Amino acid sequence: MLELLVEWYDGVELWLVQLVYPLQVALVLAVLVPLCWGVARVVDRAVDGISARFTRASDSEPPIERGDGEMTGRRGRAA
Secondary structure, eight states: OHHHHHHHHHHHHHHHHTSOHHHHHHHHHHHHHHHHHHHHHHHHHHHHHHHHHTOSOTTOOOOEEOTTSOEEOTTSOBO
């Protein structure tokens, strides 16, 4: 099974290397930018949740996200 995966990866790598450089850059950006954005978002939410759980204040809540992506505090003010 692992050998099949290695052969597939070698084929994809060979195909990517044979492309024209601008197309390589565009393809890598089209894959990596959304992937990195998603990973960063998951890590951010995990850290927010963990820090809210282990904070010393007993009445603290995790940050609430507004519609525009900004975080607000407990009373609705921008944090």
